[in-house]
Amino acid sequence: MDNATKAAKINKYMKQLKNEDMRYRALEKLGQIEMSVQLLADTKVGKAVNKWACDDSVGEMASDIIEKWKVLARRAGYEESSKRTRSESPDSPPPVKRSKLRESDSQKRDESPTKKTKKESKKVAIAPSNDFDAMLAQADKIQARPKANKFHLTAADLDTNYRPLSLSKPKERPTSSHEDNHIHEDILKYRMTDRQRVFAGRKKATGMTKVETLFTLCLRTVGNNINLIEDTGDIPFYILRPVLEKCTPEQLAYIESKNPILEEDGDCLWEQHFKMKFPSETTNEEESWKYAYFRTDRQKKGDEKNKLAKLREKIGGQVVVAGSGRQAIMADATAPRHIKRRQMNNGSAFSAKPIPSALEVRKARREIFDTGNTSNLRSMSSMVNNLGGSGGGGHRTKKEPPKKKAPLMVKTLKMLNWKRK
Amino acid sequence: MSNNKDEIDEETQEITVEGPESTYVKLVSSDGHEFYIKREHALISGTIKAMLSGPGAFQENEANEVNFREIPSHVLLKVCHYFAYKAKYTNSAAEIPEFNIEPDVALELLMAANFLDC
Numbered sequence: 169m170d171n172a173t174k175a176a177k178i179n180k181y182m183k184q185l186k187n188e189d190m191r192y193r194a195l196e197k198l199g200q201i202e203m204s205v206q207l208l209a210d211t212k213v214g215k216a217v218n219k220w221a222c223d224d225s226v227g228e229m230a231s232d233i234i235e236k237w238k239v240l241a242r243r244a245g246y247e248e249s250s251k252r253t254r255s256e257s258p259d260s261p262p263p264v265k266r267s268k269l270r271e272s273d274s275q276k277r278d279e280s281p282t283k284k285t286k287k288e289s290k291k292v293a294i295a296p297s298n299d300f301d302a303m304l305a306q307a308d309k310i311q312a313r314p315k316a317n318k319f320h321l322t323a324a325d326l327d328t329n330y331r332p333l334s335l336s337k338p339k340e341r342p343t344s345s346h347e348d349n350h351i352h353e354d355i356l357k358y359r360m361t362d363r364q365r366v367f368a369g370r371k372k373a374t375g376m377t378k379v380e381t382l383f384t385l386c387l388r389t390v391g392n393n394i395n396l397i398e399d400t401g402d403i404p405f406y407i408l409r410p411v412l413e414k415c416t417p418e419q420l421a422y423i424e425s426k427n428p429i430l431e432e433d434g435d436c437l438w439e440q441h442f443k444m445k446f447p448s449e450t451t452n453e454e455e456s457w458k459y460a461y462f463r464t465d466r467q468k469k470g471d472e473k474n475k476l477a478k479l480r481e482k483i484g485g486q487v488v489v490a491g492s493g494r495q496a497i498m499a500d501a502t503a504p505r506h507i508k509r510r511q512m513n514n515g516s517a518f519s520a521k522p523i524p525s526a527l528e529v530r531k532a533r534r535e536i537f538d539t540g541n542t543s544n545l546r547s548m549s550s551m552v553n554n555l556g557g558s559g560g561g562g563h564r565t566k567k568e569p570p571k572k573k574a575p576l577m578v579k580t581l582k583m584l585n586w587k588r589k
Numbered sequence: 590m591s592n593n594k595d596e597i598d599e600e601t602q603e604i605t606v607e608g609p610e611s612t613y614v615k616l617v618s619s620d621g622h623e624f625y626i627k628r629e630h631a632l633i634s635g636t637i638k639a640m641l642s643g644p645g646a647f648q649e650n651e652a653n654e655v656n657f658r659e660i661p662s663h664v665l666l667k668v669c670h671y672f673a674y675k676a677k678y679t680n681s682a683a684e685i686p687e688f689n690i691e692p693d694v695a696l697e698l699l700m701a702a703n704f705l706d707c
Binding site: 377378379380381382383385386387389390392393396397400401402403407 | 675705
């Protein structure tokens, strides 16, 4: 956007400012335009915006914009004053700032030899400004006459629209270098009278403090998902190196098998793996580290196998051979009867002898009844026969020896006439 | 100023798309996807910055358009997201959230990031 279009736009917005509905938007747009001091002076937009600085609805925005333009003007003013020497006047800074804005006026004034009023001088100035050469000449004049516009402040010179200079400085300087006399305003922010939360210590940096580069972020993501790496395409080794250094030998071998490009340059990584795992080994000549790694690995594995086999043999030889005479056999382990019954019902009963069928049992029992011959039933499993040693088998039959009384106790009882056993 | 397309909407913002010092620039992926992003965002990438503001050696200077013949659209999209993310959270006191990258695009994005120097 060149100056002419900008100026046209500014004029358009200035007109819109008069319309209440469009005022806010117009201000917004004015704020967004890249302003220059030249434009400010030409269009007098500063005046127009300042008019609304006290308004209820748009005042804040208007003042913000004015501030911004003032900073701009001041900065330009500084640049101007740097061209001139400072020794010219003792209190040059403030007047120079002010004078920059009015310079456009004074320029035009300088044109006319006699002192005219502002309006008249303006009229004179408009004509030559159309002519490019004259403009150039004007520009030269500024340079040539540094002392020209000083403080010949007559009534005519004063700008009727008073714009107070704010004490804020250009944006470049940090706020801490603000006037040293003043206490830092943050101290005044938190008054002890206000019921607010008080924090001790430093605020913890829970999130990140700086935005990282996309490159770093990607590298980290890849590093966290090494198992998913298959085909790396054209990525050169040096870029992927941090990721590959994180890999285990197996992962590295897999990735290299998929991407031969990385294999060529990746031997140094294998060197590290080799030295880590087999610190005392050496390599043969003409052998890449990778090859050496796998060779040594295989050897070690082979060695281990051999060792294991030897051990097995040793242990095997010392085992006592079976058949020394003793032989363990299963006894007919009998469970209590109720458990036996349960087992039978469940089907998990075990007996050395086969469990007879009900018919057989009945027959055998009948036999006893008939003939008194218990041999058949006895031969059957002890689960079935109820002949021997059951019923009261659990009772104690021995007679308890009589309890012995303590002799002293007996004596005491006698004394007390306490006839008790 | 070969293409001076000024898209002026009376009611809303003025967007200059082409022309020197336009607000927006155009990034084109290898598969023809065109991304219009703010100039200041694009300048986050050192490579793009050099291309757009170089001493006239690059044709992109005039047209404010950069063609990436090696970057596919799904990668360039992520790159544009990163520009927005960085522009928003640089010099901001707010807590910076994590920038998520899917593992699928990570490798290609890595290459692109290396090329674009960002």
